[in-house]
Amino acid sequence: MTNELRGLQPQHPTLYQLAPDGASLEFLFAQCAACGKLAFPANVPGCSHCGDPLSNAKKVARPGGGKLLEFVTLHVPLLPGMEVPRIAADILIEDGIIEEGVMAGSDESCLRVGMALCAVAVALPGGETFACRFVPAEGAAR
């Protein structure tokens, strides 16, 4: 599985990259040169904290994951071609940065608010790209 993923491209290369373990993901942030805070993704055109244009921002890779804040199962396709059921989750990926992510699998029973999550690469149909999915950090392959 790991070897298969190393040959694939990220679906959203501005957001994440494959970690050295070949299975988990690293998120790509911009570190604001003015206030020092992180912005996500790295190509945002301004710092939401201080308004700096981030033209001198440093690109920072951090282990992908975070704290699960909330989650719900989507029962109907809210977008064309979307497969359901799917679990959408709000995740605190860094201090002050909350992003909606997609959980791997559709079983809510293994999730609880406050738990740590890990971002992993999941190969997409077609065999050319991988996407980001979240799994409970406990037991995740890192």
Next chain:
Amino acid sequence: MSNWIDDNDGVYVAGIGMHAYQFPSDTPYTHLGLAAVRGALADAGLAWPQVQSAYVGTTSIGMAAGRVMFRHLGATGLAVTQVENASASGSFAFRQACMEVARGVSDVVLAVGVDKHGDGRRAADKEGLARLSDTATVPAVKFAMMARTYLRERGADAQAMAKVAVKNHGNASRNPYAQFRKPRTLEQVLGSPRVAGDLTVQQCCPRGEGAAAAILVSGRALRRLGLDAARCVRVRASAACSETPETSYGAAAVDLVRASAGAALAQAAIPASRLDLLELHDAFSVEELLYSEAVGVCEPGEGAAFLQRGDSQIGGRCAINASGGLIGMGHPLGPTGIGQIAEITRQLRGEASGRQHEGANWGMAHMIGLGSVAIAHVLSRGTA
């Protein structure tokens, strides 16, 4: 404290008109909009050439919707401005009209909202930034998360939320301009297909089409034109803002409603407890519970109990969404905010036949829109 909205001897709603909200059809938008505008003119007792300026709230029709529609009323040369602000497009068109009248630029101004069901394209999908989840800008997901948090933190069950839909479908069944006109039982609401999380389809607003119009006049024009002052409703406040960093996870929308409603109440110089009517953005049932607390018509944490006690029913302490709200009356976007104004005007006049909240003196129309933006208007009977 001076109130800018009183600068031109007051801003009054002199006429309202509607085209009923309905499911998407082949009806041209011009037919929808013209029905509402002609209705508002007739209601006010004014002729089209007397209207000096018009603001058109719409999201999905395309460029220059106003002039294309207005030429069928006669080419009077009036100023025409199109306003888009997602769900709050009509509300912001109304605010622009209020400001134009209050500042004395014009004395007779039309605000009309008209829309057809569009493709839902959002600027957020064009900002050149990828997202970890492709549903990150879909409101149903955001509000399903808010609902889940609400139920867990309050120790409530799904019924508490579903009762909002039961009330609002019931109100809509008595509103001839509503898209849904069937009362729903709690069992029907809870038993309808689930959409996201604990939200079932009958707890989500429909998309559709329709139109709503309001004609605003200054106090000076009201007298000069010999309008019926008893049927003119006074605009006491108009306040708008946009999202700020949330105070805690999931609080952004509630913070926004609290700030905008609070600013409007301060401008009107009344406490929330004086509101007899509140029309608010219940695109998803949980919003009404949260926003009734945020506006202040009930205490923090009391939203579900306020509903359960019947305090938000027509005839209760403050009738919330007497029109049926977005869930029952519908949410065609462009017209929605002006439809709220029309409902409050009708109620304050005592003309809401079949769903009249008796003795109403004060009402608030509150909307939020994608982005997020928020806007609140406070209206009163002319003599309040």
